Amino acid sequence: MVQPSRGFGGGVTGPKTGGGTTNSIASSPALITSTGGLSGAVGALLTPVNINQLPGPSSYIMIHDTTNFDCEEDSTYYFRQEVGSQYEGQYIEINKVILKYRELGVASFTINISAYQQKTDDFKTIAIDVDIPAVKLTIARKKTFPDGKIHIINIAPPKGVIQGINPQCYISRKGNSGPMSITKLILCTYADEVPQI
Amino acid sequence: MSKKYNEIVYNGPFKGVHTSLPEDVIGREYSPDMSNVILKNGEIRSRPRQYNYIPGTPDNFPIYNISSFLDANNVFHTVAVTQFGMWQLNALWRTSKTIDPNHSWNLVGNFADEPGGNFPTPSAVFTNKFFFSIGSDDLWMWDGISSAGAPRTWQASTSYLIGSNIIDSNGNVQIAQNSGTSKVSPHPVWNAAVGGSTTDNNITWVNNGRPAPSSGALFSVAMVDVTKGITAGGLFLIELNSQLLLLNTIEGNASGRQQFPQRVRWCPSGIPTIWDPNINIGAGFNDEIDVPDAITGAFTVGTTGFILRSNGITEVMTNGSSGQNPFIFNHLWASERGIGNILPFGYSSFGPLGIFISVDDVYSVSLGGFKRVGGVARNAIYTDIAKATLPPVGTIVPYYQNNYVYNHYRLSIPVGNDSITWIYSIEDDSWQKDVKRNVNVTANTKWVFTR
Numbered sequence: 001m002v003q004p005s006r007g008f009g010g011g012v013t014g015p016k017t018g019g020g021t022t023n024s025i026a027s028s029p030a031l032i033t034s035t036g037g038l039s040g041a042v043g044a045l046l047t048p049v050n051i052n053q054l055p056g057p058s059s060y061i062m063i064h065d066t067t068n069f070d071c072e073e074d075s076t077y078y079f080r081q082e083v084g085s086q087y088e089g090q091y092i093e094i095n096k097v098i099l100k101y102r103e104l105g106v107a108s109f110t111i112n113i114s115a116y117q118q119k120t121d122d123f124k125t126i127a128i129d130v131d132i133p134a135v136k137l138t139i140a141r142k143k144t145f146p147d148g149k150i151h152i153i154n155i156a157p158p159k160g161v162i163q164g165i166n167p168q169c170y171i172s173r174k175g176n177s178g179p180m181s182i183t184k185l186i187l188c189t190y191a192d193e194v195p196q197i
Numbered sequence: 198m199s200k201k202y203n204e205i206v207y208n209g210p211f212k213g214v215h216t217s218l219p220e221d222v223i224g225r226e227y228s229p230d231m232s233n234v235i236l237k238n239g240e241i242r243s244r245p246r247q248y249n250y251i252p253g254t255p256d257n258f259p260i261y262n263i264s265s266f267l268d269a270n271n272v273f274h275t276v277a278v279t280q281f282g283m284w285q286l287n288a289l290w291r292t293s294k295t296i297d298p299n300h301s302w303n304l305v306g307n308f309a310d311e312p313g314g315n316f317p318t319p320s321a322v323f324t325n326k327f328f329f330s331i332g333s334d335d336l337w338m339w340d341g342i343s344s345a346g347a348p349r350t351w352q353a354s355t356s357y358l359i360g361s362n363i364i365d366s367n368g369n370v371q372i373a374q375n376s377g378t379s380k381v382s383p384h385p386v387w388n389a390a391v392g393g394s395t396t397d398n399n400i401t402w403v404n405n406g407r408p409a410p411s412s413g414a415l416f417s418v419a420m421v422d423v424t425k426g427i428t429a430g431g432l433f434l435i436e437l438n439s440q441l442l443l444l445n446t447i448e449g450n451a452s453g454r455q456q457f458p459q460r461v462r463w464c465p466s467g468i469p470t471i472w473d474p475n476i477n478i479g480a481g482f483n484d485e486i487d488v489p490d491a492i493t494g495a496f497t498v499g500t501t502g503f504i505l506r507s508n509g510i511t512e513v514m515t516n517g518s519s520g521q522n523p524f525i526f527n528h529l530w531a532s533e534r535g536i537g538n539i540l541p542f543g544y545s546s547f548g549p550l551g552i553f554i555s556v557d558d559v560y561s562v563s564l565g566g567f568k569r570v571g572g573v574a575r576n577a578i579y580t581d582i583a584k585a586t587l588p589p590v591g592t593i594v595p596y597y598q599n600n601y602v603y604n605h606y607r608l609s610i611p612v613g614n615d616s617i618t619w620i621y622s623i624e625d626d627s628w629q630k631d632v633k634r635n636v637n638v639t640a641n642t643k644w645v646f647t648r
Contacts, residue, residue: 035344035414036285036303037272038265042648045597046250048260048277048640052614059253059260061277062636064245066601071243073633075233081221082205093200102240166221169207173243181242187205 069104069179077182078170085191094162097128097155098186103146107132107178111155111171113187115164126162128155132178150183209239213627214574227573232632236625237603244631245597251290251647255298256281259639262318262329265646268341269325269358273646276339278318278329282307283339283415288648305339306413317542317590317640319434323441323469324360328418330430334449335410336419336441338469343414353382357400360468362416364408370420371395371402372470374477391423392476403476419443419472421462421482426450429462429472432541433495437502438515438523439466440479444504445492458491460484461504461513463524478521485511488528493538494553496546498562505538505553536560536567540582543591543608545641550623552593552606554582559621570621574628578608578619587611592641593623609638 045064052058084092097111114125134153137145169187173180207225213236215227223229235244253260258279265275275286283305290301314332321328326340348362348370357363361373365387377400385397388404395402406423409416419429427450431443443462447454464472465479474480485492485504494505502513504526512527530536536555538544544553551562552570559571559578571578582589589610596602606621616638618631 034268034270034272034274034342035305036288037268037274037341038286038288038646038648040267040273040646043265043644043646044250045594045642045644046263046647047247047609047638047642048253048263049616049636050259050639051249052635052637059257059279059639060249061251061253061260061263062247063250064247064597064642066245066597068246069243070246071233072246072248073233073631075243077231077234077241078220078229079207080223080225080227080229083221084205085203086201092203102242104242167205168220169205171241179243181240183240184206184208186207189203189205190200191203193199193201 069181070107070176071173071179073175075109075173075175075180076170079168079185081166081168082187084165084167084187084189086193087191087195089165090191090196091163091165092167092189092191094157094167094187094189096188097157098184098188099130099153099155099182100150100184101132101153102181102183103132103149103151104179104181105132105146107173107180109171109173109177109180111169111185113157113162113167113169115162115167117164124162124164126157126159128157130155132180209236209241210625211236211239211241211627212625213622213629214577216577217573217575223573230577230630232630234629235603235620236622236627236629247633251286252296252298252301254279254281254284254302255304257298259315261314261316261331261640262320263640263643263645264320264322264327265643266322266327266341267325270342272341274327274341275645275647276305276327277302278320278331280308280315280331282412283329283337286647291648304413306337306411306415308333308412316588319432321434321436321441323436324358324467326469328434328441328469330432330434330443332432332447333430334428334447334454335417335430336428336434336443336472337412337415338418339415343416348408348416351379351384351397353379353384355379360470362405362418362470363402365395365402365404368407370405370408372405372468372476374401374403374468376400392473403471405471405473405476418470419462419464421448421472421480423473423476431462433492435495435497435502437497437513438500440464440523441469442495442502442513444495446482457484459486459488461492461524461526466523474521479523481521481523483524483526485526485528489533490537493541494544496544496551498546498551499549499564503551503562505544507539508533508535508537510537540589540591540608543589545591545593545606547593547595547604550593552591552621554589554591554608570626572626572628574619577630578628581610581612581617581619582608584612584617585610586613587637590638590641592643594642594644596644607642609642611637 111128215223220229262278284302380398421429429448431446433444462482490506504511538553604623
């Protein structure tokens, strides 16, 4: 019985149909070298993707590079909404932000603080831009930058004290603006000791 | 009026997204929303950079599987499967003057008249060979050594491994039932009857009928009915008890093909080139017709297999027999509605842990049983799953690199032109979210060799 042709494609040299071949290559793997291959010395975590843009090739293999935390996309992190004082619904003032971060390289991001304004029934958001390094580096210091250590910055809001109810802080970072790594964030607040009327 | 000083302190360990309570009630270690940060080691850090590293294959089709395997010569191969065919990564891809698809990939074999499906391709590495099925009626095999897919002719005084296939002088495929060394010339007198045995020194060959299709260096191995020339592929492929299992099969020949969404087929132990029970009683199949739903996935946890259905789960255990009926199928539940897997490509397993997505929650399966892991981020995860415009793809990734270990499960959800990836940290029990614009994930994320 002859096997019906299933339509075979081309590619690597060799018989194209599966019947009665006379290939004389030995069958023992030890006598045949592999076809192509890699040494296995280096590997990576890869994801096949389809790029949705025109024109040009659309299929690529994407790498997850843990030697580089400069994420190419925008990053955000929201903290919870706070009371900020002993009593709910109380106006508070935020006059300082203490930021502790790990120095991984030149980076820029923004600390945003949003607080409710009862008079306008709206939220007011203050943006505090942070640049790493925070100061101009000396020649000696440039040699050790980035040092991978935890640094600390005391930041005063640029437009003065932030006032409002139920503040909420969130971090935003534009893509390709450097590696950001926050270990601790502290909002320093003041509020009346007794409940407000 | 005097004022009181207060500090609102945020520090790790951070526990990821929490959408099960209002944002003014959740703990400070949680976040109501985040994107593109990684919370490893108690830091809020922008996630590792993702960029195009290797060009796609020259056919420019989406890649539905990328894998590495070690062949019998101890050589690694990294392969990619598309609708067009299977490609191998060229060892010199980074050293050529132009890093482009034609210099990066070499064609192993293509599917001329049976283009692959539009979904992730199941694969398995077994006995130093790479097996995969593209949603048609073929289970393709490449051993990394052959440059021709069709079986080779018999050679005298040659070592053959169990499962080796040759073409005999009658044009039939003979498969070695055991490892051994062939006799001196001339070749043995071949048993021309399908299923008949031939003794060749200390090797027993069995006649497996006419050859199945081949394409370049690819060889279709799952001939499930040798007499009628019927081959099989499947939507899912696992290895259990030294046997390959094809699930939700597609079977046919040149006259036509049919899908069997409740069928499980297996090969004999250690012999992935025999699938017809009439040739070897170690091969077989089972139709799960006592449950109402179709097979939507399969994985192994330890020595137990789990067949995922849309509304239930079937446990598969070996019964200690290598002959007929080597498996016991135990439906953990078999009702019309129940915990099952609703994303056919969203499940994954790694060692003693498996994760799948049901209608009501994300579940993990381990030796200790089932556990809900959607947790406090479940609502946000399912909101994004509902937006999916293509099948979501799930993978468990134990590490990024040897020096960056972060065991996590990734569920990539295509939403229009973009991808939302929910990341479950298995060690922290926390969920994080990534957003990648203008990109859809087409296959599982895997660690593969690149050089």
